[in-house]
């Protein structure tokens with residue numbers, strides 16, 4: 499027996515929950531299928547609790563900046579309130595009843611279990627088969643990608659989930675991977691007293707962002723006592739008693755009492771029955787078009803699409819898929835001004851293309867750089883003022899195609915830059931704007947003033963030799 503409904507959403511993380519809840523509110527009959535917790539990774543093991551850890555770590559860091567600035571302060575870190583806040587306020591002890599009720603309260607029907615396509619518009623879940631008249635939405639997210647380092651699979655390493663649920667900070671923490679997860683959690687634990695070593699295979703932290711940002715972050719982390727090993731590869735992992743040992747290429751051994759693996763995430767399409775609708779279940783991500791369609795009547799939203807593993811991308815895509823299901827017009831997905839913020843201290847905000855991504859696309863590029871400590875506000879701020887603004891201009895069009903703002907509130911400073919990239923505001927107009935004094939975002943004006951190209955460098959040099 500199949501049950502007729504309007505829409506089935508498989509995966510109720512931020513993307514799926516938004517689609518399912520909104521369509522249910524619009525009056526459609528919606529089945530939301532969830533294998534774990536309604537709300538997905540973000541509220542229980544990712545964005546929200548990690549930002550609570552970071553907020554607490556930042557409070558400690560600010561208190562440690564009091565000497566020389568505002569008197570004296572004694573700081574005694576206590577993980578207890580952090581763990582309690584994560585348990586009680588963020589996750590309700592990893593119970594999703596509130597989120598489930600939120601969805602059913604909108605008129606949706608929640609089916610617990612794994613959803614699987616069994617043909618076009620057909621989903622098997624929870625022992626039932628649903629026939630979706632309007633369509634199916636896949637929003638199944640990602641899971642940690644564990645690298646094939648010999649020995650790693652056999653040791654009780656942490657993923658983000660264990661780190662978020664930690665009842666106390668580890669004494670010695672090894673973090674494999676210096677991307678967003680590794681960097682954020684490393685700094686948070688370090689500020690609570692963990693001795694942390696980050697092992698990153700790439701040349702720098704946050705390898706997908708501007709090199710200046712990764713270097714800045716590594717410098718600050720190291721000044722706080724975190725050991726940052728870039729260009730470092732693990733060749734073996736061992737565990738004995740309660741000690742982890744990571745052997746690096748070259749033989750050096752790094753030991754700790756916890757090992758956090760944060761080496762990226764990947765979608766798992768293998769169990770979704772994609773072959774029943776003619777799609778490849780071995781693909782790395784669910785390929786979708788600019789309307790988020792993977793096939794007629796089959797939408798994909800969120801991390802599973804591989805277009806940026808961020809909650810705001812999942813929500814953005816969800817809004818487009820909702821319009822698609824409802825048959826409403828609206829703009830297609832546009833990722834030119836995709837913002838991301840790594841909530842370290844300094845906060846690393848970025849939007850659009852990095853300089854090297856812009857060059858790889860064949861753009862003629864000018865870049866400008868300013869340093870937060872050299873701005874009036876950065877100088878006033880003093881302790882904890884490390885940061886920079888970098889802007890990347892497409893010279894031929896005279897617009898910014900990317901920007902980075904790192905520093906205190908770097909993620910907030912990013913907003914203006916994101917508007918500039920999104921709306922393609924001419925650089926000439928940005929330069930003649932009034933920037934409030936003394937804000938951190940005045941560093942944007944300085945970076946715009948600094949815009950220069952390799953070509954102009956070359957012509958400058960030619961001038962000098964004349």
Ligand SMILES: Cc1cc2nc3c(=O)[nH]c(=O)nc-3n(C[C@H](O)[C@H](O)[C@H](O)COP(=O)(O)OP(=O)(O)OC[C@H]3O[C@@H](n4cnc5c(N)ncnc54)[C@H](O)[C@@H]3O)c2cc1C
Pocket residue numbers: 508509510511512513514531532533534535536537538539540543544545546548549611612613614637638639640658679769770799800801802806807808809810811812841
């Ligand atoms: C430590 C950490 C910190 C992060 N911090 C941030 C941040 O600050 N800002 C930000 O924007 N992003 C952050 N992210 C990324 C963010 O968590 C994800 O981008 C977001 O959760 C993706 O939402 P989603 O709906 O695509 O998938 P998910 O949140 O992964 O949800 C997918 C859901 O689908 C379910 N599911 C999977 N397969 C099936 C199936 N077959 N049947 C039924 N259900 C299924 C899963 O159980 C899960 O609940 C962070 C991630 C991590 C790990």
Ligand SMILES: NC(=O)c1ccc[n+]([C@@H]2O[C@H](COP(=O)([O-])OP(=O)(O)OC[C@H]3O[C@@H](n4cnc5c(N)ncnc54)[C@H](O)[C@@H]3O)[C@@H](O)[C@H]2O)c1
Pocket residue numbers: 645647674675676677678679680682697698699700704705730731732760761762763806807808838839840841
């Ligand atoms: N603030 C945020 O918005 C936020 C925070 C955390 C996570 N996220 C999202 O979650 C995604 C996943 O985060 P992540 O940090 O796991 O992935 P990532 O891709 O950002 O970083 C993984 C890092 O691990 C390194 N690596 C891979 N294999 C390695 C190995 N064997 N040894 C050492 N290093 C290795 C890679 O070079 C890379 O730098 C992010 O890309 C981001 O989209 C966002």
